[in-house]
Amino acid sequence: MAVATDNVSTGAVYDTDDIMDMAGGSSGSFLDMLGGLGDFLSQPSVLLPGVVGGLLTGEAYGRLSDIGQQARTGAEDLAATQMEQTQFRPFTVTTATGADMGTRVTPEGGIATTMGLSPEEAALQNQLLGGAGGFFGQAMQTREPREQAIFERMRRAQRPEEERQRLALEERLAGQGRLGVSSAAYGGATPEMLAMATAQEEARNTAMLGAMQQAQAEQMQQAALGQQFLGAGYLPQQQLMAATQPAQQLAALQQQAQLQGAGLFGEATMSGLEAQLVAEQARANLLGQTGAGLLQGALTPRSTGTSDLISTLGSLFKKD
Amino acid sequence: MAQELKSINLVAPAFKGVNTEDSPLAQDPSFAEIADNAVIDKRGRIAARKGHTVVTTNKTVLGTGSLRAIKEFRDDAGNTKVFSVGNNKIISGTTTLVDETPAGYSINADNWKLVDFNGRIYMFQRGFEPLVYDNTSGAVEAMSDHTHATGVTSAIYGNEVLAAYGRLWTADFTANKSTIYWSDLLNGIHWTGGSSGNIDISKVWPDGYDEIVALAAHNNALIIFGKHSIIVYDGATSPASMTLADTVAGIGCVNRDTVQYTGTDLLFLSHTGLKSFGRTIQEKSMPISSLSGNISKDIIAALQNETEFFRSVYSPEEGFYLLTFTSQAVTYCFDVRGTLENGSYRVTRWPSTGFTSFTRLTDGTLYIGTTNGISTYTGYSDNGTGYRFKYYSPSLTFGDSSRVKILKKLKPTLVGANDATVFMKWAYDFDTTYATAEFTIGTQITGFYGVSEYTTVEFTAGQLTNQRSLNTTGYGTSVQVGLESEIDGFALSLQEINVMALIGKLL
Numbered sequence: 098m099a100v101a102t103d104n105v106s107t108g109a110v111y112d113t114d115d116i117m118d119m120a121g122g123s124s125g126s127f128l129d130m131l132g133g134l135g136d137f138l139s140q141p142s143v144l145l146p147g148v149v150g151g152l153l154t155g156e157a158y159g160r161l162s163d164i165g166q167q168a169r170t171g172a173e174d175l176a177a178t179q180m181e182q183t184q185f186r187p188f189t190v191t192t193a194t195g196a197d198m199g200t201r202v203t204p205e206g207g208i209a210t211t212m213g214l215s216p217e218e219a220a221l222q223n224q225l226l227g228g229a230g231g232f233f234g235q236a237m238q239t240r241e242p243r244e245q246a247i248f249e250r251m252r253r254a255q256r257p258e259e260e261r262q263r264l265a266l267e268e269r270l271a272g273q274g275r276l277g278v279s280s281a282a283y284g285g286a287t288p289e290m291l292a293m294a295t296a297q298e299e300a301r302n303t304a305m306l307g308a309m310q311q312a313q314a315e316q317m318q319q320a321a322l323g324q325q326f327l328g329a330g331y332l333p334q335q336q337l338m339a340a341t342q343p344a345q346q347l348a349a350l351q352q353q354a355q356l357q358g359a360g361l362f363g364e365a366t367m368s369g370l371e372a373q374l375v376a377e378q379a380r381a382n383l384l385g386q387t388g389a390g391l392l393q394g395a396l397t398p399r400s401t402g403t404s405d406l407i408s409t410l411g412s413l414f415k416k417d
Numbered sequence: 418m419a420q421e422l423k424s425i426n427l428v429a430p431a432f433k434g435v436n437t438e439d440s441p442l443a444q445d446p447s448f449a450e451i452a453d454n455a456v457i458d459k460r461g462r463i464a465a466r467k468g469h470t471v472v473t474t475n476k477t478v479l480g481t482g483s484l485r486a487i488k489e490f491r492d493d494a495g496n497t498k499v500f501s502v503g504n505n506k507i508i509s510g511t512t513t514l515v516d517e518t519p520a521g522y523s524i525n526a527d528n529w530k531l532v533d534f535n536g537r538i539y540m541f542q543r544g545f546e547p548l549v550y551d552n553t554s555g556a557v558e559a560m561s562d563h564t565h566a567t568g569v570t571s572a573i574y575g576n577e578v579l580a581a582y583g584r585l586w587t588a589d590f591t592a593n594k595s596t597i598y599w600s601d602l603l604n605g606i607h608w609t610g611g612s613s614g615n616i617d618i619s620k621v622w623p624d625g626y627d628e629i630v631a632l633a634a635h636n637n638a639l640i641i642f643g644k645h646s647i648i649v650y651d652g653a654t655s656p657a658s659m660t661l662a663d664t665v666a667g668i669g670c671v672n673r674d675t676v677q678y679t680g681t682d683l684l685f686l687s688h689t690g691l692k693s694f695g696r697t698i699q700e701k702s703m704p705i706s707s708l709s710g711n712i713s714k715d716i717i718a719a720l721q722n723e724t725e726f727f728r729s730v731y732s733p734e735e736g737f738y739l740l741t742f743t744s745q746a747v748t749y750c751f752d753v754r755g756t757l758e759n760g761s762y763r764v765t766r767w768p769s770t771g772f773t774s775f776t777r778l779t780d781g782t783l784y785i786g787t788t789n790g791i792s793t794y795t796g797y798s799d800n801g802t803g804y805r806f807k808y809y810s811p812s813l814t815f816g817d818s819s820r821v822k823i824l825k826k827l828k829p830t831l832v833g834a835n836d837a838t839v840f841m842k843w844a845y846d847f848d849t850t851y852a853t854a855e856f857t858i859g860t861q862i863t864g865f866y867g868v869s870e871y872t873t874v875e876f877t878a879g880q881l882t883n884q885r886s887l888n889t890t891g892y893g894t895s896v897q898v899g900l901e902s903e904i905d906g907f908a909l910s911l912q913e914i915n916v917m918a919l920i921g922k923l924l
Contacts, residue, residue, distance in 0.1 A: 271620065273660035274618065274650065274660065274661025274664075275616070275659070275660060275661065276620050277615075277617025277619065277620065277621070278614065278615075278616045278657060279614050279615050279616070279617075280612060280614030281610050281611060281613045281614055282611065283614075283657055285614075287657055287658070288657055
């Protein structure tokens with residue numbers, strides 16, 4: 098793995114391999130590049146510590162790079178593991194009356210819920226919902242036919258008595274010789290006939306109004322019954338839903354525990370990774386320090402020639 | 418050996434009127450076999466009827482026809498007008514008859530009935546639109562032409578009309594014989610709306626079916642006369658609520674024009690004779706109560722033979738009910754002042770009078786319609802022409818029909834009969850050939866003390882009475898005595914006839 102280093106001052110970019118190569122890959126060319134520096138470095142007191150120091154430093158450098166890589170890989174593995182650990186776990190609920198509810202994760206990652214009633218409950222629900230539909234259907238129908246039906250029923254109950262009264266009046270009028278009376282003042286009939294006709298008309302009107310009110314009440318009653326049936330039709334489902342509440346709580350607890358376990362797992366894993374990183378970092382630092390010390394010792398001018406070495410090293414790392 | 422004359426005194430002969438029903442031999446001498454042009458006068462004697470005096474001087478519009486109905490119109494403002502019908506015209510006036518027929522109104526029958534009601538006079542005849550007259554319009558007009566008329570349709574073109582209980586009532590239509598229509602209250606031209614109405618009594622007839630002939634009002638009841646039934650409705654002041662009060666089967670009314678009110682009763686001619694409504698209701702159609710019981714067969718024959726009209730009138734002033742069969746020119750006069758033991762009225766007969774209509778005016782004047790126009794019942798000649806008064810007793814047996822009677826003398830006592838020629842007649846054993854003795858009464862002028870001159874008139878009492886004694890001939894077991902006289906200007910009453918006879922041997 099390469100780590101990019103940005104040389105700001107020069108604008109040129111070198112990666113670590115380039116640097117390592119420049120440091121020890123091909124000493125001939127490097128020394129050649131160094132020119133006069135080679136002579137200096139080829140001195141045994143400089144060359145050996147310098148090489149060892151450089152190697153150690155390179156080793157440290159490489160180890161630091163591996164540590165980052167390992168940390169990244171470990172973190173990714175941890176994330177994958179935790180992703181798996183925190184994944185929703187489908188569950189099913191079955192009530193005492195035979196209804197069940199199931200959950201599943203869809204391929205798209207969603208959660209699908211399925212509910213099912215027992216055959217008895219389904220039959221009852223169908224019956225109730227059908228009844229609700231029937232009631233609503235009746236409630237939505239125009240009232241006139243029902244009004245007419247109620248009116249006819251009321252009139253059917255009234256007609257026999259009216260007929261008896263009519264016959265009694267007829268007999269009375271016949272007894273009085275007045276069957277044939279027609280008076281303009283009484284609508285072309287007798288006062289008694291007009292009174293009876295008026296009473297019958299009043300009864301008819303009352304029946305008509307009663308039929309209208311009754312039909313209206315029935316319509317409201319059917320709407321209310323529809324509501325009740327509709328509510329009752331969904332009662333098994335509601336009960337199923339209610340029955341899933343404890344399971345949902347349990348699932349939530351499980352999820353919570355799962356999340357908590359995943360968190361702990363993550364934390365523990367991350368702690369291990371961090372410890373490993375720290376240890377590796379320390380090792381790398383140690384190596385680096387060792388290498389640096391060797392290099393420093395090798396490159397430190399003892400009495401003479403130091404300034405030349407420094408300047409040489411300065412020019413070494415200077416790029417045009 | 419000479420036998421004693423037996424005197425049979427016929428006091429007030431025929432004061433019970435004519436009796437053609439009982440056997441002549443068994444009859445009370447107070448009946449008459451014939452009493453023509455006679456009435457029962459105020460003293461209970463048989464007397465000559467009054468004649469009539471024509472008041473019409475111009476009868477051009479009547480032509481050769483005769484008046485078939487007369488009615489006096491009076492309104493609250495005091496307007497009066499006499500209407501009559503005849504010669505297919507509506508006529509007004511008494512001296513000069515004026516044609517009041519509405520323009521464009523075609524009449525081909527004279528069987529109108531006229532009623533005066535609430536300021537208008539109404540005329541009804543079957544199949545004809547009713548006519549109406551009031552003083553405001555001043556002209557007779559068809560009812561539908563009246564400004565305020567409503568509901569005038571052929572349904573109300575009745576033959577009978579009655580003004581009673583604040584309404585007009587009509588019945589007897591061409592195609593409907595069981596329905597009665599009544600007008601709105603106090604308005605005879607409103608036949609729809611208001612309190613107008615009708616009643617169909619086809620289901621009420623006591624014997625299943627009948628036809629309305631006449632209507633009458635009596636004791637707050639509506640009397641409906643069928644041909645052979647009577648129906649009584651109570652509470653007719655409110656016709657929509659009136660109720661059947663009574664029905665009588667078997668007795669009806671022959672003709673609407675025979676119904677007359679007598680104040681306390683209602684007289685009508687049934688197919689069995691003259692009836693009293695009050696008595697009919699009480700007795701429920703018992704035939705013995707017929708007011709014409711003494712001439713039942715005669716009157717039944719007359720009504721069966723009648724081809725024109727029946728006309729009648731009640732005159733409280735004269736105390737009689739006249740019933741005329743116009744096509745037979747005979748009038749029966751019923752004395753309504755009292756009834757006989759059998760419940761009948763005393764009745765006399767007026768033949769060949771030519772009377773075709775009557776009406777009694779408010780002042781009591783009796784108007785008579787004839788071919789000459791309008792007459793008043795007054796005087797003792799038929800418009801200047803005399804008429805024959807006839808009296809014939811039933812056959813008299815003097816208590817023993819087995820012995821021969823030999824008439825010796827007849828001694829009539831007459832009252833009045835000034836200047837009259839009197840014919841006394843007698844016959845034996847139901848023979849219709851009468852022996853006759855004639856005498857003339859001569860001029861009798863009442864002379865009053867201090868008023869009449871001496872020798873100019875003969876002193877008399879207030880009443881001129883004549884007694885004559887006439888010798889008679891023949892014999893037989895039964896004797897019928899008669900008296901005839903031409904009435905031409907003076908009254909005649911028969912006070913009594915004293916019959917002197919010898920009772921002979923047994924046969």
